Amino acid sequence: MYTQAMDTMGKEGADAPKALRSAEEMQLQARFDERIDAGDFIEAKDWMPDNYRKTLTRQISQHAHSEIVGMLPEGNWIGRAPTLKRKAILLAKVQDEGGHGLYLYAAAETLGQSRDQLLDGLHSGRAKYSSIFNYPTLTWADIGVIGWLVDGAAIMNQVPICRCSYAPYARAMIRICREESFHQRQGYDALLVMMTKGTEAQKAMVQDAVNRWWWPSIMMFGPPDDQSPNTAQSMRWGIKRVSNDDLRQKFIDATVDQAKVLGITLPDPDLKWNEARGHWDFGVIDWAEFWRVVGGDGPCNRERLAMRVQAWEDGEWVREAALAHARKHSPDAPTAPQQQAA
Numbered sequence: 001m002y003t004q005a006m007d008t009m010g011k012e013g014a015d016a017p018k019a020l021r022s023a024e025e026m027q028l029q030a031r032f033d034e035r036i037d038a039g040d041f042i043e044a045k046d047w048m049p050d051n052y053r054k055t056l057t058r059q060i061s062q063h064a065h066s067e068i069v070g071m072l073p074e075g076n077w078i079g080r081a082p083t084l085k086r087k088a089i090l091l092a093k094v095q096d097e098g099g100h101g102l103y104l105y106a107a108a109e110t111l112g113q114s115r116d117q118l119l120d121g122l123h124s125g126r127a128k129y130s131s132i133f134n135y136p137t138l139t140w141a142d143i144g145v146i147g148w149l150v151d152g153a154a155i156m157n158q159v160p161i162c163r164c165s166y167a168p169y170a171r172a173m174i175r176i177c178r179e180e181s182f183h184q185r186q187g188y189d190a191l192l193v194m195m196t197k198g199t200e201a202q203k204a205m206v207q208d209a210v211n212r213w214w215w216p217s218i219m220m221f222g223p224p225d226d227q228s229p230n231t232a233q234s235m236r237w238g239i240k241r242v243s244n245d246d247l248r249q250k251f252i253d254a255t256v257d258q259a260k261v262l263g264i265t266l267p268d269p270d271l272k273w274n275e276a277r278g279h280w281d282f283g284v285i286d287w288a289e290f291w292r293v294v295g296g297d298g299p300c301n302r303e304r305l306a307m308r309v310q311a312w313e314d315g316e317w318v319r320e321a322a323l324a325h326a327r328k329h330s331p332d333a334p335t336a337p338q339q340q341a342a
Helices: 024-036 050-069 071-076 084-109 115-124 140-163 165-195 199-220 232-238 243-263 287-294 299-315 316-329
Strands: 272-274 278-282
Touching: 050 071, 050 084, 050 115, 050 232, 050 299, 071 199, 071 243, 071 299, 084 115, 084 165, 115 140, 115 243, 115 299, 140 165, 165 243, 199 243, 199 287, 243 278, 278 316, 299 316
Parallel strands: none
Antiparallel strands: 272 278
16 A cells, blocks of 8 residues: 655665675676666566665565555444445455555565564564554544545555566556555545535545645655655665655645645645746645654554554464464475464
8 A cells, every 4th residue: 555764764784894795796786787777677586786685675565564554544444434335445445455465575575584574573663664554543534535645645656666676576566556546546536425415514524634644645755855865776776766755746736636626725835836847836844743753653653563463463373273274285384383464
């Protein structure tokens, strides 16, 4: 669902001494660089620099964690959806997010880390996930706004990843982006119904949700380019195709017109069209809040992580039963639990 803040960790190996490389390694590096410059895809069995592998592992696993944690704020509303139709739509959406997490964990595993290691990073708090999921969903309107704004921002982030230089990640993103388009449309449709057919109280509920989610949504693109430690190298490698600031601007330009159709006011008094730039100017983003939430001090950081760990622990018997069944039918089946996303 949600790629965000892919470069909120420290710069990879910034202070580490550079190891001496053999002539063979230098030749492999030169060949790798040529393939990147030519726009070729890198497959899992191809040679790649260690930092390229580390950057991809961090980014893909963070993306996977975000999909899994992102199920929590919306899953909380499945039993409270206003109609059977909305319940079925939301149930399908949350199921999609679980599937996205599995695709992405599988892609990350091709880089040499096990599912055990990836999930241990999440559950221990070492690995990050999108800070957008550390905000509460207070009303049904929040679910529509998440679909419209959060999934809309996710699509802006994710479509360029379909051209990521690492082929397993790029392939996974093609299906994910198709499903994210459905998620964004269902959110927008839910809001449109409330704004055109709802009561004044329901319209006010939508506006309140937009007021709370607007700024966190535009923070989803990560810090400004001049404060983003890994962006330049990720773009050099073809992992990232469009900068944070360019994606953010594209999202705002698209969203302003959608808000007009909905009859919603975006909570930014500085939002105005700049004829010279051909873009919408917008107000100052509170990056102190962004870093505070990324650092673990958001409204729901502890709650989300605790729920995720509890879900993992509650699913232990399922994993053990699955392994017992596998051992019964295959002598080569693993004897120790292999972690999977619950």
